[in-house]
Amino acid sequence: MNSEMVRGLSLIRPDWPAPPNIRAVCTTRPGGFSPPPWDSLNLGSHVGDAPERVLENRKALADACGLSVGAFGWLNQVHGVEAVNLSSGNARGIPEADGSFTRARGQACAILTADCLPVILCDHQGDVVAAAHAGWRSLCGGILENLVAGMELPGSALMAWLGPAIGPDEFEVGPEVKAAFMAQDPHAETAFRTPGAREGHFMADIYTLARQRLERLGIDNIHGGGFCTVTDRQRFYSYRRDGQTGRMATVVWKS
Secondary structure, three states: OEEEEEOOEEEEEOOOOOOOOEEEEEEOOOOOOOOOOOOOOOOOOOOOOOHHHHHHHHHHHHHHHOOOHHHEEOOEOOOOOOEEEOOOHHHOOOOEOOEEEEOOEOOEEEEEEOOOEEEEEEEOOOOOEEEEEEOHHHHHHOHHHHHHHHHOOOHHHEEEEEOOOOOOOOOEEOHHHHHHHHHHOHHHHHHEEOOOOOOOOEEEOHHHHHHHHHHHOOOOOEEEOOOOOOOOOOOOOOHHHHOOOOOEEEEEEEO
8 A cells, every 4th residue: 555645635546556557546534625524535425514615625636636526437326236337428417326437538437435345446458447335235236246247358357456444353244244245155254253242243354255256256466455444543434433424535547
């Protein structure tokens, strides 16, 4: 992971061997215009923050990325499995989806998170990029599978980076979550350990679950992970920790 200050924003640069024309950043909390509880670089327009402040924050991010505000393909994320092609005409307005991909130069795939896992992908040739909002429901439901299907490339041609999400020591889930993953892949059991704080609950490792899904798709060039949005209060928003809070953005595009 490489962090750097860009025009007053503290941005995480993914540590993955992407081609030179592929650009990606993940935002952190500092450097924006929002007051508590969204302090300060809140990029979510659906969390109670004033729209004009969110717009200023998005302008600051666009400036730091060298993009226009309109270049960002924001989604209405619903913890589902829909993946949209931002290169086509079907993405006018704000599509209801949890993943996006594009072959268009200068079009940014953008995902908002505050505990859920952001996953970005690109191919080894730098022709296509993609991003997924991979909370457990979307991950289990098949968002990564749908995203890769839309990219129309074999997994061996792709690489992935896993951004900041809730860590395995903080992500307590009910037995139904473990059962849902294991119904599709018995090896998912290795991503769950007991006990959770509540009887019958488990501690889940969403990074392991995502890696298993990516590997089943033939993607073994996987990087990132190892963050915890809950415990790293200074850098990351966490819905589980704070309830009302802001959102980080994970963004990938072709330059």
